[in-house]
Amino acid sequence: MSISRLVMYQSTKLVKIVILCSLALGSTLYTSTQTQAQSLAANVKKEEASSTSSSTRLTGGPILNREDAIARAKLLLPLIPEGAEVDNVTKGIANYKSWNIGFVTPETDDNGRRLHSVNIELRESDGKLMEFQASKWSGITDTKEWDFSTPSKIDIETAATIAKNFAENQPWKLDAQWVINPARESEYSTRTNDKSQYKFRFNRLVNGIRTGPYGFNEFSIFVDRTSGEVTSYQVNWHALDFADPKGIISKETAQSIILDNSLPFLFRLDEEKEFPLLYSINDRVLDAKTGKFPKNYNNEPVSTIPTGFKPKLKQEQAKRLLLSMYDVELQYFPTGNNKAELFYHLIVKPSVPLFYTGSAPFLDSNTGKWLNLAGDTVADPVPANNGWVYDLVASPKRIKYAAAVVLDGQLIPLKAEPIIEKNEVLIPFRELLKAMQANVTWNSGKKLVTATTVTKKVQLTIGSKTAYINGKSAKLTVPARMINKSTVVPARFLAEALGATVTWNAESKLLLINTKKQEPPTKDELKQLRLKAQLNWEALLK
Secondary structure (H helix, E strand, O other): OOOOOEEEEEEOOEEEEEEOOOOOOOHHHHHHHHHHHHHHHHHHHHHHHHHHHOOOOOOOOOOOOHHHHHHHHHOOHHHOOOOOEEEEEEEEOOOOOEEEEEEEOOOEOOOOOEOEEEEEEEEOOOOOEEEEEEEEOOOOOOOOOOOOOOOOOOOHHHHHHHHHHHHHOOOOOOOOOEEEOOOOOOOOOOOOOOOOEEEEEEEEEEOOEEEOOOOOOEEEEEEEOOOOOEEEEEEEEEOOEEOOOOOOOOHHHHHHHHHHOOOOEEEOOOOOOOOOOEEEOOOOEEEOOOOOOOOOOOOOOOOOOOOOOOOOOOHHHHHHHHHOOEEEEEEEEEEEOOEEEEEEEEEEOOOOOOOOOOOOOEEEOOOOOEEOOOOOEOOOOOOOOOOHHHHHHOOOOOOOOOOEEEEOOEEOOOOOOOEEEOOEEEEEHHHHHHHOOOEEEEEOOOOEEEEEOOOOEEEEEOOOOEEEEOOEEEEOOOOOEEEOOEEEEEHHHHHHHOOOEEEEEOOOOEEEEEOOOOOOOOHHHHHHHHHHHHHHHHHHHO
């Protein structure tokens, strides 16, 4: 005769050992059975010590049946509210075989909805905790409006601290660190929320990286604006296999890939009405390891553009403006098979005004004005020429102009692209001399340029390598020339002849002219100068 099965579990420190045996063959087998039972009881005590050391992994082998699943779930006492009863037990087979055990407390609201519920998912093969979902509601069925013209007794910063402390001090002992979600919810998605409550959304932080969308590993907490009390919460925790961030591409590389591979598309808000064609841009999700755009996360835009339509706002300009509404953030995305991989994702900046549905503004392709989903004009949602997009545009590796001229810290907006010849920068003479406040005359017969100030007189003749400064001759490396009906002169020689100091910044391709003593430009000032020079160069191409 043999023991058919032993089922072991603990509930509030009570150990139950069920031994099914037959004593038909006499005392010898009975003694043997007693010995086995004592051995198994010792194993139960070992399992008790092991299970209390970790609430996210239960040892003990496969879950055998419904009763065993409930017993294993009850081992996770901190996860289950006091007085809760089993509400439902189901088996799941999505990515792995599992048991889902739901618990509820007796309290209900006026509509009969249970106020406190917990769902625990255990993997069938080993009893490991895979998912934990819990919610507790205030019991208030009437959503309250709030007079936002009067200040709340509890300000939002204080309420955020209250919510964070609440999240960090739960008895669940889950493997989780929570960080506030900076993304805003749309008015539409929060339309039924009690407006007398602040709502804070937290995401799990793993390897210093926030978990992304789709509600995985999210904790929502409601704080009363008057009392500062936490009135409701909802948490979703998932045991995922999080990818190692080692070896991923840098954020700057990701931004560069997104900038180079994003195209705005044109559409009308209403095809039946004479709405202008608007630029928009799709969300971009970039694999942080491969640097590619997965098709399941990225939709290719489809533009319907009338034949012969040429928008005044160029596509490249529109792309930069639209992308400037977003930050690029590294996030964990759930990818199936209980894994979470790393992706770079566009997140709308807090300063960008969102429409009721949550959509960001669009760009009128002719006027460049920002419009919302209703077709109404909205304020410029992004600071002009600022942010990561323009940092990239102005990076030394990406600038495309040959040279630009800066006078006393200000870029001279040239009407023709400078020419580099024998390390000399040739530019149209009038723009430089006008900026230096010199008087200019042009003798078309002699092809002679004359620039005069209070103390200087400089003369250059087209095609001649000899110039004159206050009547004295000076040799030129490159003579003044006529190109496309415009007279260009060597900028360094002309500026120095008029008494200025000149330096060449090779990295930024900037000729820096100073008529007074001043400190060299800072890194940030050089970046802004490069950006202006790049935009000026692009304008010359139109």
